[in-house]
Amino acid sequence: DGGITQSPKYLFRKEGQNVTLSCEQNLNHDAMYWYRQDPGQGLRLIYYSQIVNDFQKGDIAEGYSVSREKKESFPLTVTSAQKNPTAFYLCASSVSQGKSNQPQHFGDGTRLSIL
Amino acid sequence: AQSVTQLGSHVSVSEGALVLLRCNYSSSVPPYLFWYVQYPNQGLQLLLKYTTGATLVKGINGFEAEFKKSETSFHLTKPSAHMSDAAEYFCAVRSGIDKLIFGTGTRLQVFP
Numbered sequence: 001d002g003g004i005t006q007s008p009k010y011l012f013r014k015e016g017q018n019v020t021l022s023c024e025q026n027l028n029h030d031a032m033y034w035y036r037q038d039p040g041q042g043l044r045l046i047y048y049s050q051i052v053n054d055f056q057k058g059d060i061a062e063g064y065s066v067s068r069e070k071k072e073s074f075p076l077t078v079t080s081a082q083k084n085p086t087a088f089y090l091c092a093s094s095v096s097q098g099k100s101n102q103p104q105h106f107g108d109g110t111r112l113s114i115l
Numbered sequence: 116a117q118s119v120t121q122l123g124s125h126v127s128v129s130e131g132a133l134v135l136l137r138c139n140y141s142s143s144v145p146p147y148l149f150w151y152v153q154y155p156n157q158g159l160q161l162l163l164k165y166t167t168g169a170t171l172v173k174g175i176n177g178f179e180a181e182f183k184k185s186e187t188s189f190h191l192t193k194p195s196a197h198m199s200d201a202a203e204y205f206c207a208v209r210s211g212i213d214k215l216i217f218g219t220g221t222r223l224q225v226f227p
Contacts, residue, residue, distance in 0.1 A: 104159075
């Protein structure tokens with residue numbers, strides 16, 4: 001079955017520690033996205049990538065970093081500079097190449113908490 | 116710039132009653148609109164989408180939405196609520212080529 005796999009489902013971070021969230025897709029999608037979800041605030045875009053080896057900042061990129069070395073993988077690193085990292089993180093992908101009527105497909109998320 | 120407003124952060128209905136979740140959008144170009152559903156501790160699942168053509172869009176699980184350009188609305192409805200419909204619902208509008216702008220969500224509760 002094609003889909004998006006996020007791991008781990010739950011993650012704990014100590015103060016001053018960087019953590020990396022994994023996102024893998026086997027849908028052959030060009031575009032991938034990372035969102036942060038907080039109660040009552042909907043989804044906010046952190047980073048997105050339309051093609052391998054290229055990515056752009058979203059609305060709340062500070063304290064986060066990404067890489068896109070392979071089409072199927074788009075890991076997100078939450079750095080120690082992110083002072084309020086506790087949230088639910090969602091990865092998504094979509095067919096790109098200007099097909100803007102296509103939806104985004106989502107993984108099941110990673111819940112990050114501070115120890 | 117595109118934006119989405121979902122009226123009502125919480126909606127409660129009885130099982131069997133009509134479900135109406137409101138979404139208004141702002142867009143400087145013809146909009147592409149989406150409704151997603153999220154169950155606890157899960158990702159978002161596409162319910163339906165409007166791109167062009169018929170303004171009444173049917174989706175999964177008996178939901179439908181009507182695009183009304185004059186009212187800049189894209190409200191989600193279901194004639195008869197089921198307990199399994201309890202979830203959070205998000206309206207979204209396409210921004211640029213590849214980005215989505217999401218509303219803040221509406222949590223639907225269904226009482227027996």
